[in-house]
Amino acid sequence: MKEILGKMKHKLGVKVLDIRTHSPARIYVELDPADIRIFASFMKEEGVRFSTATGIDTGDAFEILYHFSDDGSGKIISLRVRISGRENPCIDTISDIIKAAEWIEREIWEMLGINFKGHPDLRRLLLPDDWPEKVYPMRKDYVLPEHERVIVENDETTKQDTRNKEQDTNNHQ
């Protein structure tokens, strides 16, 4: 892993915005979304296995974490890109470089509404056919339909789940 990170710094050093080592086996590399294809090709050449990607709605922007597993050393390098703008978030696809990313890009597209430029087959993967257009359930501003909301509000267990710190410690028992 050291070698891969070393090589990455050597080869793509100027493009690496930040490296954060959470623990020896968990490394987060931040980069510009415009460079994702260069990094994906680099990881593929190094023989690092693509595990999956996580799309996150941070409120004002979106993040995608591409998790790569270096099986020889048991470490995971997560490439983090921040995509600004809620209107038309967009990033280049890596699925032509890494075939295994095809499904997860479709999932992030339908769940968060991030467009993957150049994806060969960008259609719904998990959502039903009658799901409304341009409604993205994994976005934080997604509002549950009225009838669903009633069920949640009447549920005693979820009622206690508040982000209030004081109750938090009590509930955690």
Added chain:
Amino acid sequence: MTKIIPVGPYHPLQEEPEFFQLHVDGENVTDIDITIGYNHRGIEKLSEARTFDQSAFLVERVCGICSTSHPFAFVQAVEDIGKIEVPERALYIRSIVGELERIHSHLLWLGLAGHFLGYNTIWMWAWKCRETVIDILELISGNRQNYAMFKVGGVRRDIDDNDIPHYLKLLDEVVPALNLFRGAVTDDPVIRARLVGVGVLSREEAVSYAAVGPTARASGIAIDVRKDEPYAAYDRIEWEIIVTENGDVYDKVILRVLEMLESVKIARQCLENLPGGEIDANVKEIPPGEGIGRHEAPRGEVLHYVLSDGSNMPVRHKIRAPSFQNVPTNKVAAVGETISDAAIVLAAVDPCYCCTERIAVIDTGGDRRAACGDELIRLSQEKTRRIARRMGREIK
């Protein structure tokens, strides 16, 4: 002329529907379309409104067969955020539950593989043997499935040291049955004729689809999270990672049989060397941060990513099950095979069997014919009987 045969997508008996459309030219599969999502329950979204304690129960419901895999990966992801040290005894108990689950999951698969091939004796024997394993799990956790053993910082139930000799005795009963299956698979010329060279996933293709678990290991890729990034008690005991080279269905069968014997070894050593002490680190708060947890489930690597803002619920919880990576490999493994081999090839990645019940064969020549999974199994069983007759044997 290409025909497309649809099977499924809904089957009243099984969970997790998938919809395969087999494009066929005569008897040969030329292409395959995979449609999933029929059983999407939005668990990632649900988890954002559950406490870390509740989510361990929630993710247990992701899969009914390998129900402990997701809590296993999830609690490790949360422990990664807070760098929480888990007591030694809890680590051993985690490994015991994980391995018992692998044995019963592989036995379930083996039974169904036998059924698809027309070997209903293997089916019945495998499932009978599976009962013994589930009995141990029930004695340990109180449940045959969904054991609710995992919590952040440890496990929820202890194993009574007085019960260990009984568990070991039950495990010993499983070994002769597993050896019997090994013999049945390796010595039977009909099974060889039916499975060797069928549904081959080459090493290169397995790499490009980033296959995991037995699907990858049967293609000669030696990856196993238990070895690559040891967790729980897996680095404290002796065991081997099983790898085969050919990538065909035969290698996937034999690999799983051998893996079960390794799992017995792991569970046995963990039970024999179970250290004393606490089983829970009593975690009160999860700090802000992000964590990734992995577990080698029966079907391969499960990955959970959890983002915390310091409250009692995750801000984001990403779940990646192994079948998400393995099912697309059917695009290469099933193409070029005959329809009668499709059932076993699609089942060979162990996609939670129900998936195979939903195969579609499409006839683009205008004649669109819906068949059910039963028909594919019938075709498969007939083929085995044909081979057996040619060899002068009888299949029970």
